[in-house]
Amino acid sequence: MKSSIIYHFCVGALLFGLMSCEVKNLDDENKNPKLDYTSNNYVLATEDASTADITRFFNFDLEGLEADKEYDLIQDNQIFVNSDPSTSSGHQFFKNFIFSMAKDKRGYSSTPGLFRLSLNTSDQVFIDSEIYIGKGNLFPSRKLALVNDSLGFYYNEDSGGQTIQSFNPLTMQLGDALDLRPYIKAFRPDVSFEDDFGNNLVRTGSLVLDYKDDKLYVSVVFLEQANFNLISEDEENFYLAVIDIPSVSFDKIIQYHGAKTVGFFVSENNPTTKDEDGNLYFCSWGWNQFNEHTPSKIFRIKAGETEFDEEWEIDIESLFGEGRIAQSIMSYNNKLYLHISEDPYLFESSEEVETRNGLKLSYYEFDTASPENYVKLEVPASNPASRMNVFNIVDDRLFMVVPNAIAPNFNGVYALDREGALKKELQISNKYRPTRFYKLVK
DSSP states (O other), rough: HHHHHHHHHHHHHHHHHHHHHHHHEEEGGOOOOOOOSSSSEEEEEEESOOOTTTTEEEEESTTOOHHHHHHOTOTTTTOOOOOOSOOOOSSSTTTTTTEEEEEEEOOSSSEEEEEEEEEETTTEEEEEEEEEEOOOOSSOOOOOOEEETTTTEOGGGGGOTTTTEOOTTTTTEEEEEEEHHHHHHHHSSSSOBBBBOOOSSSEEEEEEEEETTTTEEEEEEEEEEETTEEEEEEEEEEEEEEEEEETTEEEEEEEEEEEEEEESSSOOOOOOOEOOOOOEEEEEOOOOSSSSSOOOOEEEEEETOSSSSOOOOEEHHHHOOOOOOOOEEEHHHHHHHEEESOOOOOOOGGTTTHHHHOOOOEEEEOOTTEEEEEEEEESSOOOOOOTTOEEEEETTEEEEEOOOOOSSSSSSEEEEHHHHHHEEEEEOOOEEEEEEEOOOOO
């Protein structure tokens, strides 16, 4: 399996290098910021159906689209403006900005950095600002938390293996940084921070970076092997460092028993969400690369508290069957929405085309007051994808992208409002699978 993955990685890197020579990136042509956001300000991020590392952005007007018509995003270029800024689709957006933590092409896959995307006067997505993040021997995922207009945080391994960096999202200026290494050492004195090759074995903010009640919650992952993100099978807990935001100071490390990871080791997938009451939820797939996986679970930290809620949990396997997982999560209208596999999730072949195009996941609504109660939404099942969280909240509605690579399976976007009305918003040809749905406003 390892040799197969290394082979696919090398072939993919070669293809991306060739593509970077052939594709003319639209953001190179016009870097003049768009000023009028009253039209063409909805953006759909997509990935190529056959190659998840190729991300394109299409912006358009949502009103006036025919819900039952299948649009070709390239051919219907009077409706959809195509752009390719060579970044991944980011999981964070606010105002007229999208934030991405990786570039996808130009010769490299997953080149790290903090890239701020916006629209230009030609209605194309382009990189309007970026913050350099160095790349060592390996490139771990890096999460991003946007607290408000003037404060955000990200994992800055380049400044030290366990460093969390603050910045201003509007000015893109750096602020305070906090090195968690001494606190982690005190928590686990026998920890090895690097392997024999100098690769970081203790990562902070690579799986979770989120906030509530003036506290920042940062994942702490103790790896057994860095290059394949292996966590020891003897490990029984998931760890979070709690940081006080006003003082940017360390509080404590908390742990949740029965989980090792939250989400997946990619920067694009965001596995946490807050509800309107202030509870913070975590979605664990149970993935542990080549080592044994753990059951998929949803757990939380209640509003006003800084410890895990031991009395509340959604156990996906007990409700849906062994090997089933929840891959995406979002809170909306104080309910919890999950994207759950219909069959056992095949972690060992999750990046194989046959698996990505064959496995199905459905969309569910959960009552957080009684988490054993759920409803399956009347939304077509979709393919899985490690890089995406299928949910976004736009215009006070929950938008759900439905990615399917094979026709005639539905491929597009649905939306749910607060009254429970479900609507098909957009159907697109299967050559591009949707990964995110945004609305940019000044």
